[in-house]
Amino acid sequence: MEAACPPLASGKFVVVGGGIAGVTCAEQLAIHFPSEDILLVTASPVIKAVTNFKQVSKVLEEFDVEEQPNTMLENRFPNIKVIESGVKQLKSKEHCILTGDGSQLVYKKLCLCAGAKPKLICEGNPYVLGIRDTDSAQEFQKQLTKAKRIMIVGNGGIALELVYEIEGCEVIWAIKDKAIGNTFFDAGAAEFLTSKLIAEKPEAKIAHKRTRYTTEGRKKEAQTKGGAGTLGSALGPDWHEGLNLKGTKEFSHKIHIETMCEVKKIYLQEEFRIAKKKSLPFPRDHHEQSVTTDTEAWPVYVELTNEKIYGCDFIVSATGVTPNTEPFLCGNNFDVGEDGGLKVDDHMHTSVSDIYAAGDVCTASWEPSPVWQQVVLLGKYNAQGLGSDHELMLRCTKGQEYVKVVMQNGRMMGAVLIGETDLEETFENLILNQMDLSSYGEDLLDPNIDLEDYFD
Ligand SMILES: Cc1cc2nc3c(=O)[nH]c(=O)nc-3n(C[C@H](O)[C@H](O)[C@H](O)COP(=O)(O)OP(=O)(O)OC[C@H]3O[C@@H](n4cnc5c(N)ncnc54)[C@H](O)[C@@H]3O)c2cc1C
Numbered sequence: 001m002e003a004a005c006p007p008l009a010s011g012k013f014v015v016v017g018g019g020i021a022g023v024t025c026a027e028q029l030a031i032h033f034p035s036e037d038i039l040l041v042t043a044s045p046v047i048k049a050v051t052n053f054k055q056v057s058k059v060l061e062e063f064d065v066e067e068q069p070n071t072m073l074e075n076r077f078p079n080i081k082v083i084e085s086g087v088k089q090l091k092s093k094e095h096c097i098l099t100g101d102g103s104q105l106v107y108k109k110l111c112l113c114a115g116a117k118p119k120l121i122c123e124g125n126p127y128v129l130g131i132r133d134t135d136s137a138q139e140f141q142k143q144l145t146k147a148k149r150i151m152i153v154g155n156g157g158i159a160l161e162l163v164y165e166i167e168g169c170e171v172i173w174a175i176k177d178k179a180i181g182n183t184f185f186d187a188g189a190a191e192f193l194t195s196k197l198i199a200e201k202p203e204a205k206i207a208h209k210r211t212r213y214t215t216e217g218r219k220k221e222a223q224t225k226g227g228a229g230t231l232g233s234a235l236g237p238d239w240h241e242g243l244n245l246k247g248t249k250e251f252s253h254k255i256h257i258e259t260m261c262e263v264k265k266i267y268l269q270e271e272f273r274i275a276k277k278k279s280l281p282f283p284r285d286h287h288e289q290s291v292t293t294d295t296e297a298w299p300v301y302v303e304l305t306n307e308k309i310y311g312c313d314f315i316v317s318a319t320g321v322t323p324n325t326e327p328f329l330c331g332n333n334f335d336v337g338e339d340g341g342l343k344v345d346d347h348m349h350t351s352v353s354d355i356y357a358a359g360d361v362c363t364a365s366w367e368p369s370p371v372w373q374q375v376v377l378l379g380k381y382n383a384q385g386l387g388s389d390h391e392l393m394l395r396c397t398k399g400q401e402y403v404k405v406v407m408q409n410g411r412m413m414g415a416v417l418i419g420e421t422d423l424e425e426t427f428e429n430l431i432l433n434q435m436d437l438s439s440y441g442e443d444l445l446d447p448n449i450d451l452e453d454y455f456d
């Protein structure tokens, strides 16, 4: 039988992780339990904190996220103590965690907020980059300044932002789906955006209305103390502000999209040369950029499942994340979701007693609300789960705005809003209060009717 941990420190509440989830959790505990000590254990020397919080509407919130030195959190909340160390092991039966610097902490309640790491298409290949934290974003920027052509794999948040932001570098964008951005929006919105994107010189980029993650006060993240082998906290909206995302070429944008394909094989330059010499059955003449007409020698070559091959300087694997549960949670009996996250109920409780989880490390396992889900879009924007018994209404001005609403039984169930529509608050209210809108019919999207005045 394993010996119980001798406590070197103990706290009623212990939180693991200094990202936005862990810090918010520690702050809330500090506010609600002012006489208790809260220990925040994090592998990173900086924390992420919410500032300038504003409640915009019933469920829409606006805030800044700032990176701050760990000491700033302790100054703001005297009952929070930050321990800068990686957690090596959880012993849930003994209610204790072991940290990389050899300390043992006993808890009554533990909240795990250890985040996630990029799920790369190929681990350990120096030409395959993932973007997660300040260091990985800076490494990406460094590589990009020397690049003429890169490949981006994935169709989610990072890929969408990158293809829009990168200039002076050809981008081959490989996606599994028929249309871009299916993680976020529908095929109609994708078409609206694709035509803007592949124009060689898109109009001036849309000014940001939203507040930003700041880089002020950011420290170079020191080597992880305690050797947890984990990285810094995740970036967030506007993460590329302050980064120079420009390659070596003079043109603005040059994007080629390869749909319905995945990466089959990656060759380093020498491997590719040998394979070509042996006349392996490489596909020919699929596209003007395919290797047959491409005389340039590239550091790396990517063979896609649609049989095309592209040479490029490097590959960005924007292919999602894996929750940080290993190795420190091994040996405990957590229920995990399909994505590997710790399953939590609607009280953020995991399947192990006295252990809660929040943020990217967890997977919500409660029944989702019938009209709400977490996306930048509203409600059931793609008629998710509504069956065939629904109607779509559309208002689109090419290059300017795309407004789609999903209606069922006269009620608004979801919406996609692209461009400066100013409809988000009104539509959010209409979705949440489920007002019967049957009498308005198609006038609901009439641009001459000021809906905001009408329904507020
Ligand atoms: C480029 C990019 C852009 C994004 N844009 C958006 C956006 O526009 N909107 C949006 O909502 N979301 C966005 N996200 C996602 C968002 O950033 C994450 O969902 C969120 O930051 C996750 O926070 P977290 O606290 O769960 O995890 P993290 O920020 O990853 O924090 C995890 C913390 O745990 C610590 N840790 C890990 N393991 C251990 C251990 N063993 N011991 C001790 N400490 C440990 C780490 O050091 C870190 O401090 C973006 C993400 C990226 C990468």
Ligand SMILES: NC(=O)C1=CN([C@@H]2O[C@H](COP(=O)(O)OP(=O)(O)OC[C@H]3O[C@@H](n4cnc5c(N)ncnc54)[C@H](OP(=O)(O)O)[C@@H]3O)[C@@H](O)[C@H]2O)C=CC1
Residues within 6 Å of the ligand: 121, 153, 154, 155, 156, 157, 158, 159, 161, 175, 176, 183, 261, 262, 263, 317, 318, 319, 320, 321, 376
């Ligand atoms: N605005 C926002 O909210 C933003 C959020 N983020 C967050 O940051 C994290 C990382 O972003 P990102 O990497 O873009 O992750 P996402 O989860 O957003 O998207 C991953 C994409 O990669 C695809 N994919 C997965 N595996 C493969 C594969 N082997 N080959 C090809 N495609 C694959 C997925 O397709 P499929 O779904 O079909 O598996 C999906 O289209 C995510 O948690 C994301 O939500 C990032 C930027 C902005």
